[in-house]
Amino acid sequence: MIESIRKAGHVAINGTLTLYLPEFSGMDVEIVVLPCNTAMATETYEAMRLHEQSSFARHVLASPAEDIWNDL
Numbered sequence: 001m002i003e004s005i006r007k008a009g010h011v012a013i014n015g016t017l018t019l020y021l022p023e024f025s026g027m028d029v030e031i032v033v034l035p036c037n038t039a040m041a042t043e044t045y046e047a048m049r050l051h052e053q054s055s056f057a058r059h060v061l062a063s064p065a066e067d068i069w070n071d072l
Contacts, residue, residue: 003023
């Protein structure tokens with residue numbers, strides 16, 4: 001199972017954001033940045049939720065037969 005967390009922050013005027021992620025110490029991570037409080041962000045989030053709930057995601061990707069890829 002993929003372990004993930006959600007954190008919100010504020011990007012400073014100089015464009016920097018500092019993340020403290022002790023739960024991922026020593027691991028490679030992927031960072032996804034989405035703007036908050038905009039119509040586009042809401043649309044994007046809702047599209048991701050629909051994809052996550054799709055029949056393909058629930059029945060194919062979540063099937064025990066597909067779990068072999070996590071062991072590679």
